[in-house]
Amino acid sequence: MKPSVLITRKLSDSILNRIRESCEVIVWENEDTPIPRKLLESKIPEVDGLLCLITESIDKELLDKAKNLKIISNMAVGYNNIDVEAATDKGIMVTNTPDVLTETTADLTFALLMATARRLVEASDYLRDGKWQTWSPMLLTGQDVYGATIGIIGMGRIGEAVAKRAKGFNMNILYHNRNRKSDVEQELEAHFVDFNTLLQQSDFVVVMTPYSAETRNLITAEHFKLMKKNAILINSARGGIVNENDLYEALVNNEIWAAGLDVFEEEPVPTDHPLLTLNNVVTLPHIGSASYNTRMKMADLAATNLLMGVNGEKPLNLVNSSVREKY
Numbered sequence: 001m002k003p004s005v006l007i008t009r010k011l012s013d014s015i016l017n018r019i020r021e022s023c024e025v026i027v028w029e030n031e032d033t034p035i036p037r038k039l040l041e042s043k044i045p046e047v048d049g050l051l052c053l054i055t056e057s058i059d060k061e062l063l064d065k066a067k068n069l070k071i072i073s074n075m076a077v078g079y080n081n082i083d084v085e086a087a088t089d090k091g092i093m094v095t096n097t098p099d100v101l102t103e104t105t106a107d108l109t110f111a112l113l114m115a116t117a118r119r120l121v122e123a124s125d126y127l128r129d130g131k132w133q134t135w136s137p138m139l140l141t142g143q144d145v146y147g148a149t150i151g152i153i154g155m156g157r158i159g160e161a162v163a164k165r166a167k168g169f170n171m172n173i174l175y176h177n178r179n180r181k182s183d184v185e186q187e188l189e190a191h192f193v194d195f196n197t198l199l200q201q202s203d204f205v206v207v208m209t210p211y212s213a214e215t216r217n218l219i220t221a222e223h224f225k226l227m228k229k230n231a232i233l234i235n236s237a238r239g240g241i242v243n244e245n246d247l248y249e250a251l252v253n254n255e256i257w258a259a260g261l262d263v264f265e266e267e268p269v270p271t272d273h274p275l276l277t278l279n280n281v282v283t284l285p286h287i288g289s290a291s292y293n294t295r296m297k298m299a300d301l302a303a304t305n306l307l308m309g310v311n312g313e314k315p316l317n318l319v320n321s322s323v324r325e326k327y
């Protein structure tokens with residue numbers, strides 16, 4: 001009997017057909033809305049594999065209903081939507097899709113940084129709203145990127161890829177990370193500093209750390225007070241790492257200059273969210289890895305991990321390797 005798998009969003013036909021060759025597939029056919037929780041709960045007891053997105057909360061309550069589940073293949077590099085500990089306890093493998101999205105996400109992060117520094121969205125709206133009367137010396141003046149100091153919090157794969165871009169802009173690169181990266185320090189002349197020094201000295205503070213209980217509210221009011229008045233905060237990691245209320249207050253009170261956000265604590269961010277009222281906040285709907293090629297590669301890798309998992313092989317991107325001891 002073929003293993004059965006649940007796929008929580010419509011993927012390309014080529015990828016679905018590849019999975020169908022060896023599995024019975026249940027797929028939530030809607031491209032634009034997440035699978036309803038009730039449906040997820042009703043299907044989870046019967047499947048051997050789950051391919052899901054960051055929009056699904058794979059918590060203990062759901063996992064308690066899973067009787068045959070061997071693998072949860074998340075189509076994302078981050079997997080904070082999954083209770084990995086509960087999965088591990090139940091002997092369920094968890095995988096993610098690293099590497100294939102590194103450069104694309106770094107591109108978006110740098111684009112967001114530049115758009116925020118040079119007020120691109122505000123300037124475009126200004127023109128379209130018919131406000132452009134004349135070239136004017138100080139009109140829509142922003143902050144320089146070239147030669148500025150960037151502070152990267154979390155020097156993982158994507159952080160390093162952002163640092164490479166920063167090097168091309170002759171930026172002074174500071175970073176803070178759990179461990180030092182001597183290769184990055186040598187290659188990119190990046191300087192390891194403590195957290196507060198990074199906040200105090202950076203013109204751009206770029207959040208690149210994974211989201212966990214440890215990094216929740218990593219940046220709060222006290223940290224904005226340490227930052228430069230001209231500082232720009234960029235977050236393309238996860239919303240909950242930065243306290244949004246404190247960020248709003250810091251922006252309104254001119255403690256920092258601007259923010260570029262691709263991620264929010266609650267997604268989709270409610271349209272009446274206070275941060276969306278500010279001109280000096282550039283907001284994006286969580287599109288860090290959203291190039292056509294990269295999203296196809298992520299789906300393909302998620303499918304590969306899923307198939308390896310349901311077939312009892314060690315998947316390529318196992319995040320809870322201790323679970324294998326149970327097989």
Ligand SMILES: O=CC(=O)O
Pocket residue numbers: 054075076077078079101288289
């Ligand atoms: O946010 C997207 C991801 O984690 O891949």
